[in-house]
Amino acid sequence: MLGNDTIIERVGALPTTPRRRFEALKVTSSSSFFKGEFELANIFVARYLAVSDATSFRVACRAIRECLDAQAASPTNSNGSHSSLDNAMVLGRGTFGTVYQVTSCLAVKVLPATLDAYVEIDILQSLHHPGALGVYDFWERDSYLYIVMELLICDLGNVAKPCAEPRVRHVMQQVCDAMAYCHNQGVMHKDLKLSNIMLASADPPKAVIIDWGIAERGGFSTRWGGTLEIMAPEVIGQQFTSKCDVWSLGCVMFALLCQRPFRVPTPWYYPFPLPEDGAMHIAQLERGAQCGRLCASAKAKQLVRKMLTFDDAKRPSMQDVLADDFFSVPAVGVQVSRCFVVVLLLVVCLIGLCFSGFLHGRLANFDNPMARIAHSCKQHILLRPPPWKRSFPGRVVI
Known part of the structure; x- marks a missing residue:
C-alpha cells in the first residue's frame, strides 16, 4: 500500500480552516456476495474526520498526487515512469493500463497518455450516475496518465x-x-462483460460499470471493438447502435444464471462458445441462446431471449428492458419479512389476550371487558378439543 503515513502527514499539513486531519486505522473486514467470499484484510484505512465526502476525496487526491510526484522525483527512484506505485497492491491489469489500490477507498489507474485515454476521462466526467465509475482527479506525468477513482471490491466474474x-x-x-442513463446522454459502452461490472458493496450488492476505454458518443457507430464473447452481431458487421449494450447485458445475465455451463475446455458461462470459424459463430448467434441451461424463472428466461434477439431492430431498448415484468417482481426477502411481521403481530396479540385472561379471569361475572374476551378465547381456542375428539353424530369419542 502506498505511503499511508506520508499521505496522512501531507494532508495534515495542508492549509485548511479548521485544520482537518487523518487517522490511520488497521482493520480487517470481510464481505460475502452470493456464494463467494471476498476479504479485504489488514488495510490501513485513512479516515477523514469531521469533513464531507466530497472534500475528503478532493484533499486525499491532492495528497496522493503530491506523494507520487515526490517519490518519482526522489534520487533513489530510477526504475521507470511510475515506479512509485511498485509497492502498491495491484488490483488488475488490462490491455492499456494497470489499477493500483492506494487507500481503503481510492485506487489509481495508470495508462499511456493517448487521445483515447483523454476521451475516456471526458466521458466519465460527463456521467453523473451511481452506476458509472467515479473519477475524482487525473494528471499526466512522463507520458503516463494517472486517474484517481473509487475503490471497488470485485467484479462479477469472480462470483460463484x-x-x-x-x-x-x-x-x-x-x-x-x-x-x-448513459444512452440518454448519448454514450454507449460497447464492452459490457462480467469483468467490467464491479461491486462497490456486497450486501446489498451495488454494481458499478468500469472500463470505458472504447466507449463512444452518439447513437450510431461503425467502429469495431469490444470482446467477442459478448459482442452483438451488428458490431461484428460494423454497423450498430446503442442496442449493442442490450445484447452484451443479455450475455451477462445469462452467465449469472447459468447452471450448466459449456465445457470448452473450462466452464464457459456465456451463452455462445467461440468456434474457430466466424460463419459458425454468426449462425449460432442467429439460433439464439439455450435458456434451458439457466437456473431461473420463466420471466427471467423470457427477458434473456428478448435481450439476445438477433435482429437489433426487434431488440428492446434499455428503457424497454427496465420496464420488463422481470423487474416488477418484488424481492423475496421483502415478501417474507412482511409475512413474518404480520404473523408475529397476531401471535403477540393472542398472547396478550391470554395473559389478560389469566390475570382477570377470576373476576366476578367477568365485569372487565378484557377478561370476557380472554375467557372467550380460552374456551373456544385454547381449551377446544382437537377435531378427532369432538362429538359428531355416529362417532364415539374415546
Whole structure:
C-alpha cells in the first residue's frame, strides 16, 4: 500500500480552516456476495474526520498526487515512469493500463497518455450516475496518465454461479438503469462483460460499470471493438447502435444464471462458445441462446431471449428492458419479512389476550371487558378439543 503515513502527514499539513486531519486505522473486514467470499484484510484505512465526502476525496487526491510526484522525483527512484506505485497492491491489469489500490477507498489507474485515454476521462466526467465509475482527479506525468477513482471490491466474474435470481434482479436493474442513463446522454459502452461490472458493496450488492476505454458518443457507430464473447452481431458487421449494450447485458445475465455451463475446455458461462470459424459463430448467434441451461424463472428466461434477439431492430431498448415484468417482481426477502411481521403481530396479540385472561379471569361475572374476551378465547381456542375428539353424530369419542 502506498505511503499511508506520508499521505496522512501531507494532508495534515495542508492549509485548511479548521485544520482537518487523518487517522490511520488497521482493520480487517470481510464481505460475502452470493456464494463467494471476498476479504479485504489488514488495510490501513485513512479516515477523514469531521469533513464531507466530497472534500475528503478532493484533499486525499491532492495528497496522493503530491506523494507520487515526490517519490518519482526522489534520487533513489530510477526504475521507470511510475515506479512509485511498485509497492502498491495491484488490483488488475488490462490491455492499456494497470489499477493500483492506494487507500481503503481510492485506487489509481495508470495508462499511456493517448487521445483515447483523454476521451475516456471526458466521458466519465460527463456521467453523473451511481452506476458509472467515479473519477475524482487525473494528471499526466512522463507520458503516463494517472486517474484517481473509487475503490471497488470485485467484479462479477469472480462470483460463484449460478447466482440467486433475486440478487441477479437487483444487480441487473442497477446496471440497466445506469446504461439507460448513459444512452440518454448519448454514450454507449460497447464492452459490457462480467469483468467490467464491479461491486462497490456486497450486501446489498451495488454494481458499478468500469472500463470505458472504447466507449463512444452518439447513437450510431461503425467502429469495431469490444470482446467477442459478448459482442452483438451488428458490431461484428460494423454497423450498430446503442442496442449493442442490450445484447452484451443479455450475455451477462445469462452467465449469472447459468447452471450448466459449456465445457470448452473450462466452464464457459456465456451463452455462445467461440468456434474457430466466424460463419459458425454468426449462425449460432442467429439460433439464439439455450435458456434451458439457466437456473431461473420463466420471466427471467423470457427477458434473456428478448435481450439476445438477433435482429437489433426487434431488440428492446434499455428503457424497454427496465420496464420488463422481470423487474416488477418484488424481492423475496421483502415478501417474507412482511409475512413474518404480520404473523408475529397476531401471535403477540393472542398472547396478550391470554395473559389478560389469566390475570382477570377470576373476576366476578367477568365485569372487565378484557377478561370476557380472554375467557372467550380460552374456551373456544385454547381449551377446544382437537377435531378427532369432538362429538359428531355416529362417532364415539374415546
